[in-house]
Amino acid sequence: MNLETGLMNKVVLRQPQVADGTSIWRLVRDTGVLDVNSPYSYLMLCKFFSDTCVVAEQDGQIVGYVSAFRPPADQQTLFVWQVAVAESQRGNGLGKALLKALIRREACKNVCYLEATVSPSNLSSQALFRGFARDFSTDCEVSECFPAHLFPGGTHESEMTFRIGPFHYQT
Numbered sequence: 001m002n003l004e005t006g007l008m009n010k011v012v013l014r015q016p017q018v019a020d021g022t023s024i025w026r027l028v029r030d031t032g033v034l035d036v037n038s039p040y041s042y043l044m045l046c047k048f049f050s051d052t053c054v055v056a057e058q059d060g061q062i063v064g065y066v067s068a069f070r071p072p073a074d075q076q077t078l079f080v081w082q083v084a085v086a087e088s089q090r091g092n093g094l095g096k097a098l099l100k101a102l103i104r105r106e107a108c109k110n111v112c113y114l115e116a117t118v119s120p121s122n123l124s125s126q127a128l129f130r131g132f133a134r135d136f137s138t139d140c141e142v143s144e145c146f147p148a149h150l151f152p153g154g155t156h157e158s159e160m161t162f163r164i165g166p167f168h169y170q171t
C-alpha cells in the first residue's frame with residue numbers, strides 16, 4: 001500500500017522482514033517514549049509475528065512500525081504492542097494508516113476488538129486510539145492494565161488498556 005505524504009515521497013506499508021529488525025529497534029529507541037526492547041525481540045517479531053506487524057518505508061528508511069498479535073486466550077482481539085512513528089512523519093495520519101492496514105490483513109479476519117496499552121502522559125497515542133475508534137464508529141473503553149508499582153525501579157508509568165470495538169463487519 002502506497003501513501004502519498006505531504007512531501008510527495010511515497011510511503012510504502014508492508015510486512016516487516018528480519019532485515020528490518022535493527023531499523024525498527026532504532027525507530028522505537030528514537031521515539032523517546034516507548035519501551036526499548038532488546039534488538040533480539042524485534043528480530044523475533046519480524047520472523048514469527050510478521051502477519052500482524054507492519055512497517056512504513058520511505059526512501060529506504062523505516063519511518064513507522066506497529067507490532068501486534070492475537071492473544072492465544074482471546075483470538076477475537078488484536079493486541080497492539082507498540083506503535084512507533086518517526087519524527088519526520090508525525091501529524092500526517094501515518095499511525096492510523098498503519099493500524100488500518102493491519103486490521104485489514106487476512107491474519108486479522110474476524111477480529112472484533114483492538115487493544116493497546118498507553119501511558120497517561122502519551123497524549124498523542126491516546127488521541128490515535130480514540131480517533132481510530134471514532135473512524136470505525138465504535139467504542140473505546142479505558143481501564144488500568146499494569147499499575148506503575150508492577151514495574152521495577154519506580155520509573156515506569158502505569159499502562160492503561162484502550163479497548164476498541166466491537167468492529168461491525170458487513171455480513
Ligand SMILES: CC(=O)NCC[C@H](N)C(=O)O
Pocket residue numbers: 033034035036080081082083084116117118119125159
Ligand atoms: C501502543 C503502544 O505503543 N504502547 C506502548 C506500550 C509500552 N509502553 C511499550 O513501549 O511497549
